[in-house]
Amino acid sequence: xxxxxxxxxxxxxxxxxxxxxxxxxxxxxxxxxxxxxxxxxxxxxxxxxxxxxxxxxxxxxxxxxxxxxxxxxxxxxxxxxxxxxxxxxxxxxxxxxxxxxxxxxxxxxxxxxxxxxxxxxxxxxxxxxxxxxxxxxxxxxxxxxxxxxxxxxxxxxxxxxxxxxxxxxxxxxxxxxxxxxxxxxxxxxxxxxxxxxxxxxxxxxxxxxxxxxxxxxx
Numbered sequence: 001x002x003x004x005x006x007x008x009x010x011x012x013x014x015x016x017x018x019x020x021x022x023x024x025x026x027x028x029x030x031x032x033x034x035x036x037x038x039x040x041x042x043x044x045x046x047x048x049x050x051x052x053x054x055x056x057x058x059x060x061x062x063x064x065x066x067x068x069x070x071x072x073x074x075x076x077x078x079x080x081x082x083x084x085x086x087x088x089x090x091x092x093x094x095x096x097x098x099x100x101x102x103x104x105x106x107x108x109x110x111x112x113x114x115x116x117x118x119x120x121x122x123x124x125x126x127x128x129x130x131x132x133x134x135x136x137x138x139x140x141x142x143x144x145x146x147x148x149x150x151x152x153x154x155x156x157x158x159x160x161x162x163x164x165x166x167x168x169x170x171x172x173x174x175x176x177x178x179x180x181x182x183x184x185x186x187x188x189x190x191x192x193x194x195x196x197x198x199x200x201x202x203x204x205x206x207x208x209x210x211x212x213x214x215x216x217x218x
Contacts (some may be wrong), residue, residue: 047136
């Protein structure tokens with residue numbers, strides 16, 4: 001199912017939507033750089049961007065759940081997240097911010113309700129709008145965008161790597177290296193790394209169908 005033409009078209013469309021969200025954040029960042037501002041800085045523009053990003057996240061979770069688990073139910077975010085994270089596929093993911101070299105773990109910042117903090121922020125903007133106005137922060141938006149990038153990358157590699165080499169966190173090889181040096185290596189390993197990259201983040205993980213690839217990244 002994941003290798004079908006329909007799946008490919010849907011994931012390409014989702015990638016284009018991500019790129020538009022990223023473009024909007026880059027535009028905001030040119031005025032209010034996250035590198036020099038506290039993560040609690042909030043903005044109406046970021047509030048709208050957070051909502052848009054989280055809408056895409058929920059849609060991608062449904063797409064991945066259908067492709068990987070053959071689940072076509074109209075489940076909500078907490079249920080989808082729990083299903084796809086059963087073997088810690090999401091919890092293990094990290095991204096590196098190019099400008100600061102800071103590591104973000106977007107699916108590992110959990111609230112007491114076992115949902116990521118940025119999703120809680122998104123809910124606040126939708127259901128408690130007056131107080132939720134202040135949840136459209138640089139920090140919440142960055143983490144939501146990081147989560148969306150990760151999901152797009154997972155969607156990209158499923159047809160090539162196969163379901164069992166994606167769903168289990170043990171199959172994700174972290175490229176533990178200096179981000180600056182590593183970005184120079186990416187074009188040479190595009191077959192394994194994938195082609196969907198970001199202007200904001202570096203996602204230092206690959207899915208390997210062969211463990212002997214690991215020496216390339218040590």
